[in-house]
Amino acid sequence: MAVGPLSQDELDDIYAFAVDLGRKAGDLLMSRVEQRISGGEGNSQSFEEKDSSVDIVTQTDEDVEVFIRNALQAKYPSHRFLGEETYAKGQSRDYLIDEQPTWCIDPLDGTVNYTHLFPMFCISIGFIVQHRPVIGVIYAPFQDQLFSSCIGRGAWLNEKRQLPLIHKPSIPPMPANAPSGCVFSCEWGKDRRDIPDGNMSRKIESFMNMAAELGSRGGKGGMVHGMRSLGSATLDLAFTAMGSFDIWWEGGCWEWDVAAGIAILLEAGGLVTTANPPENPDSAPIPDVRLGSRLYLAIRPAGPSLTESGRESQERTVREVWRRVRHLEYNRPGA
Amino acid sequence: MAVGPLSQDELDDIYAFAVDLGRKAGDLLMSRVEQRISGGEGNSQSFEEKDSSVDIVTQTDEDVEVFIRNALQAKYPSHRFLGEETYAKGQSRDYLIDEQPTWCIDPLDGTVNYTHLFPMFCISIGFIVQHRPVIGVIYAPFQDQLFSSCIGRGAWLNEKRQLPLIHKPSIPPMPANAPSGCVFSCEWGKDRRDIPDGNMSRKIESFMNMAAELGSRGGKGGMVHGMRSLGSATLDLAFTAMGSFDIWWEGGCWEWDVAAGIAILLEAGGLVTTANPPENPDSAPIPDVRLGSRLYLAIRPAGPSLTESGRESQERTVREVWRRVRHLEYNRPGA
Known part of the structure; x- marks a missing residue:
């Protein structure tokens, strides 16, 4: 399926790059987790002093975003980039995404979970063309769960289980009396x-x-x-x-x-x-x-x-x- | 540390058996998950008809409990056994655990999650002596997270990360203004x-x-x-x-x-x-x-x-x- 200026082949290449990038960013995130667990980087202060806890998150957030942005700008210099950290530092709160191919990134979603080392934190990499999110990569590195999709190629868990999980012989309907049963x-x-x-x-x-x-x-x-x-x-x-x-x-x-x-x-x-x-x-x-x-x-x-x-x-x-x-x-x- | 009639050596042996049993029971649970994902055992009905959904859970619950009970009774015939399924079928709602070494088992905790295939379901195996839970094994097989402990031997994630995760150089105190920060x-x-x-x-x-x-x-x-x-x-x-x-x-x-x-x-x-x-x-x-x-x-x-x-x-x-x-x-x- 072509989307705007991009052919399915081009989308497939971008998808493969995004999945690889998500895993590498996850490795970077986990290296910070390992530092905290092994007694490096301000660990015992992390729960004691709010400022220190905020610093741990902010530094990780920024470092992962820079890593992702640099990789994308080197590979796809013509694509636009919108990251949480970059945006947060700007003055505008306008919605900035337009028709152009745009990467929309959260380097660390679930920051409270990350601070407390509850495993439900992740990296989020979205690719948007003509206002439509067409590629998505979500990687939760602590539990090694990678969710991904490319328009026309299906959605996947760890590149091997198709989503939704139950889809053979068919995807279950919504319950007849929803929201009961949901x-x-x-x-x-x-x-x-x-x-x-x-x-x-x-x-x-x-x-x-x-x-x-x-x-x-x-x-x-x-x-x-x-x-x-x-x-x-x-x-x-x-x-x-x-x-x-x-x-x-x-x-x-x-x-x-x-x-x-x-x-x-x-x-x-x-x-x-x-x-x-x-x-x-x-x-x-x-x-x-x-x-x-x-x-x-x-x-x-x-x-x-x-x-x-x-x-x-x-x-x-x-x-x-x-x-x-x-x-x-x-x-x-x-x- | 000896507990009641059991030496630390005996507890260590029981602990190793419980960890292995937890993993094996988790494999059994995951084999049922795989059957549902691959289109076996009443999958599309599971969300449509409540009775069928209940059946899937009940059958799995019972099979995993029987598997665990049989293994424990073969290895430790003198220990008592209390399982959710066994108990639920009885008439009494009394608290039945006494001084004796007793296994206390939930073959499938998080049954709603299991029904919907949200990964937060697990097997729970507790071993109690003189009213004190002294060994615990919790295994969430979808995300391969095994939590375990034996009195005197520490608590562990996947037998390699000591719990709590942050413990070096010291375990963080509770926040000064708890519950804020928690x-x-x-x-x-x-x-x-x-x-x-x-x-x-x-x-x-x-x-x-x-x-x-x-x-x-x-x-x-x-x-x-x-x-x-x-x-x-x-x-x-x-x-x-x-x-x-x-x-x-x-x-x-x-x-x-x-x-x-x-x-x-x-x-x-x-x-x-x-x-x-x-x-x-x-x-x-x-x-x-x-x-x-x-x-x-x-x-x-x-x-x-x-x-x-x-x-x-x-x-x-x-x-x-x-x-x-x-x-x-x-x-x-x-x-």
């Missing part, structure tokens, strides 16, 4: 202001609706099969592409958190739209995700049942989620 | 009744207290660094022993969910007590955990700071958690 992935996030209608309050109300028994909460009780919070938006998306999570709902992420994950999820057959419910959740159109929107709702790949196509069951699930969640306030210019 | 591990659980003072409401109120910004919620806002829900009590404990999670708080688990994890956490230097706050959380004694209590609060291993011993910082953290959490209602006879 694993729901969500994060508490950094906005912890305890104000009556703030983002945290709205999130928790939404979580409670999804969790509570059927028929409760004025009909909003969704009785999901499980609630999961990993602390990494990138890995949430990867596990949704894998089929492990049925639904992921989030506000506040940036494009580098989700670019690779969206590429992988779409290639696996998932659906991504906006987190914020429209006025008429039962009938409103289901828009394609806007990468810079900071509001995301992802549904896992789904196959047909006797009565529905896979897409129909995903859209039904989107509407059932929209009925139960609150509008979140995350705005930005230019998205 | 990763808090908690689960929504199966009791989703939406009643004003039910377990779910009490849990969510407790979660909100731990998460909200400092100074909010009448001083209860704990501003933890992160909230994590994995869907496996056993792995929650394993990651607390690893130092990845600082605090784990839970009600409703059974002894097979936690026996191995408690052995590993204690050997790594952690503290385990009851989830339910006493009347005077600031001054009440901090009791040792009762294995059958179904109420658990675990604090990660902690080293000394300039002003406190590691134990003092753990106890301070227990009291800060008790100030913020509600009493949960999980009772049983004989515990």
Whole structure:
């Protein structure tokens, strides 16, 4: 499949380079983990003094981003580059991605997990053409899990298991009474202001609706099969592409958190739209995700049942989620 | 270290057998995963029909338990055996473990994760002497993570990394303003009744207290660094022993969910007590955990700071958690 100026052959080459780069960046990240474990680089201070802990993360973040940026700029000097660290140092909070082939990178997603050495941290490398994430590489080096995809080539775990994991003889449909029966992935996030209608309050109300028994909460009780919070938006998306999570709902992420994950999820057959419910959740159109929107709702790949196509069951699930969640306030210019 | 009738040499032999058994049981579990991925055993039905999904889990649960029980009874015919499946089929809900050497087994912890093929499922093998879990083996085969310990021999990840992960030059103390700075591990659980003072409401109120910004919620806002829900009590404990999670708080688990994890956490230097706050959380004694209590609060291993011993910082953290959490209602006879 050609995308914009790029042929499938060119995309295949870029994909192979991105996978190799993800693994090498993961090795760099793990070398920092080994230093911390073996008693180097400020380890015992890492939990004691906040500043030192922040330094450990910032230095690693920056070093991994420079490593990835240098490799990409040497190999593909004409491609644009957007990295979390580079962006964070700039003044603008505009959405900067345009039609051009652009790399969108998070050198270290799940920074709290990395600080505490909980293995759910990863490198995220997305490649975007004409606003569409077409290649994604997510590598969680501590557990050696590499999720990857290239448009037209499928989505993969460690380059050998096709995603979603269960796809033969067919991908399971969404449950008939979703969100019941679903694993729901969500994060508490950094906005912890305890104000009556703030983002945290709205999130928790939404979580409670999804969790509570059927028929409760004025009909909003969704009785999901499980609630999961990993602390990494990138890995949430990867596990949704894998089929492990049925639904992921989030506000506040940036494009580098989700670019690779969206590429992988779409290639696996998932659906991504906006987190914020429209006025008429039962009938409103289901828009394609806007990468810079900071509001995301992802549904896992789904196959047909006797009565529905896979897409129909995903859209039904989107509407059932929209009925139960609150509008979140995350705005930005230019998205 | 001798424990009851068992010398350290005997414990070492039992430990080696348990580690090997955990790996073999994990291989059996993964063979079932491979069958589901490759299109065998009722895969596409697993999400469509609840009964079929339950069957997949129950059959695997039973087969793995039989495998483990047979191996243990052949090798150690004089030891007692308590397994989740065996227990669940009995009539009694009493706590059955006494002074005798007893194996306490969960053949598959994280059954919802297993159903959905989210990798956070595991085998849990605990060995208890005189009411004390002295050997623990937890194996998560999808990600090949084996947590293990034997009293007097340390706690380990994959038999090569000592737990907690950061222990040189010393184990980090608990944060000075814990629970702020801590990763808090908690689960929504199966009791989703939406009643004003039910377990779910009490849990969510407790979660909100731990998460909200400092100074909010009448001083209860704990501003933890992160909230994590994995869907496996056993792995929650394993990651607390690893130092990845600082605090784990839970009600409703059974002894097979936690026996191995408690052995590993204690050997790594952690503290385990009851989830339910006493009347005077600031001054009440901090009791040792009762294995059958179904109420658990675990604090990660902690080293000394300039002003406190590691134990003092753990106890301070227990009291800060008790100030913020509600009493949960999980009772049983004989515990």
